[in-house]
Amino acid sequence: MRPLPPLEEAPPLEEAAADAGHALRAPSKLHAFNRYEIKYLVDRSMVDELRHEFAARMDLDAHAARAGYGVWSVYYDTPSLRFYWEKIEGLRFRRKLRLRHYGDRFTVDDDTPVFVEIKQRVNRVTQKRRVRVPYRQARELCDQRQMIEYPWTGHGFLEEVLGLVNGLDLRPVAMTGYQREAFIGRDADVGLRVTLDHRVRGRDRDFHFGAEAENRLIIPASRAVLEVKANDRVPYWLTDLTAKRNLSVVRVSKYCQSVEAFGRAPRSVFHVPEEN
Template identity: 30%
Template structure:
């Protein structure tokens, strides 16, 4: 286990557990506002403490740190990525996601709305089909995207892997995910986020959430780039002028 994962596990152990069923009931948040922060992992404990006694850590079968593997799909010209680069109001991501510890796998389509809200649609998927959409997957995607682009044109463009702890604050209507050991892989190259940093995502029905206010007090700012866009920029050498400062400051390995 890496040092960052050990720290994350220790932090998660400080809080009362919450089950997956309770998490789904209290903070499913399939429609939500997401904010992302990359902070030194040593700061995370202070942020969690400031969120107060209502904070609980997701626990499944005695585990609190979970492995994730996601395969993103895009057109050969990276249309989904370019929509993000160009700042289009309506944007999409398509991915399969495998929960490593249980092998549970989902096919997901994420939509970013004109007001910044994220809506996630998902369906059960086979772990053996992580890199394939198949006819059923293409139909699911086309129904949601109205065939723009045609799901038949989508190909695997990026793989991301990381370890996550999820915190839930039901009273605040908040979910907080904390990811470490984040790595990206494409057919071009592989890379990873420098050690000692944790990617924190706040997920709430409104913005800014109580967690956003706390992070702002610690001089942390939303990095405004998704894992998919960061991974494509880092592994494909794709144009990324709007995120150049964030990528260089937080995500590019130190030479």
């Protein structure tokens, strides 16, 4: 079995006195792993210019080849799509559970390391906590609902995941995948991360990462998703760049887009329409 890195997790959370069925936990304070996220939809015709601008001021992510890398996610939700509706309704505190794999999904086997993640939003701040485990263990935890072995530092997080899966009857609902180019800030922009996601696809069944299943575009191929993630502030050069390109902030969610594209929910006002 391949060695696993340490847990990527925030300090413990305090339970909030809210909706016992949801078993919500609210952070006692915000920590360094918190980020602000801003999303834009951009035409592919603009991508080359944006890439050139980013490369002049930022470094290519060390884990990314020149053509980027694949990002594949399986999202879990309740039978009534609670997490989906919380996103659509814009609740100030919301979360989602997912499994994530970086790279070629056709190489995934039981021993491939993947991430079990809880991504949550507290007001305008996005928080992400995760552990890296073999794919077999990730499925045991989230699909078979069994506690898995892990260094003691991660047990609180794993218990939270298992509590959500059992308490809310979570099951896989949607899968998304895309090719990502990633840039990281340098010098005064340390903590800044910018990504360009192309060919955003999804499916609503056969949720094993390596399954021989068809994925279809859920965002038109002529569009890419630009995400800006910053710990404290977005630098002026970047806000000027988006203003010069007339880019508008959007509330696009790849998970919600996949749910709606396959008819699991009505298309919301945030849905990116297909091309005619």
